[in-house]
Amino acid sequence: MKFPSIGEPGAEKILLFSRSHPVLGLDSNGMRVLLRVGYGQEARSYSTTYHSVKDAIAGELKEDYDWLIRAHQLLHRHGQEVCRRTVPLCNSCPVTGQCRYYRKTSK
Numbered sequence: 001m002k003f004p005s006i007g008e009p010g011a012e013k014i015l016l017f018s019r020s021h022p023v024l025g026l027d028s029n030g031m032r033v034l035l036r037v038g039y040g041q042e043a044r045s046y047s048t049t050y051h052s053v054k055d056a057i058a059g060e061l062k063e064d065y066d067w068l069i070r071a072h073q074l075l076h077r078h079g080q081e082v083c084r085r086t087v088p089l090c091n092s093c094p095v096t097g098q099c100r101y102y103r104k105t106s107k
Helices: 008-017 028-037 046-060 066-081 098-106
Strands: none
Touching: 008 046, 008 066, 028 046, 028 066, 028 098
8 A cells, every 4th residue: 555546445456366365355346336235334435435344244255365356356347237336227136135225226
């Protein structure tokens, strides 16, 4: 994180993909998916939201690089293609049964 413009999320992704530290480095897409499903609470500060999601998901993570990398990739892709920031494709989402956001917005 001593490099300019590298914050905690970026540093954690570097540590994960370099297999230096088994941590789920979330990007904004993955964090949005986890928030919408029900992990953590959104706050005014990105950092506060990030830590809230990380704390909420911590008990369900494995300390296995392959598992964490796959989780990162799936969350990233799902956030980009289905659980988009604007106009999410909830009708084609496979996790609507567990999604707090879907229950809240589909009424």
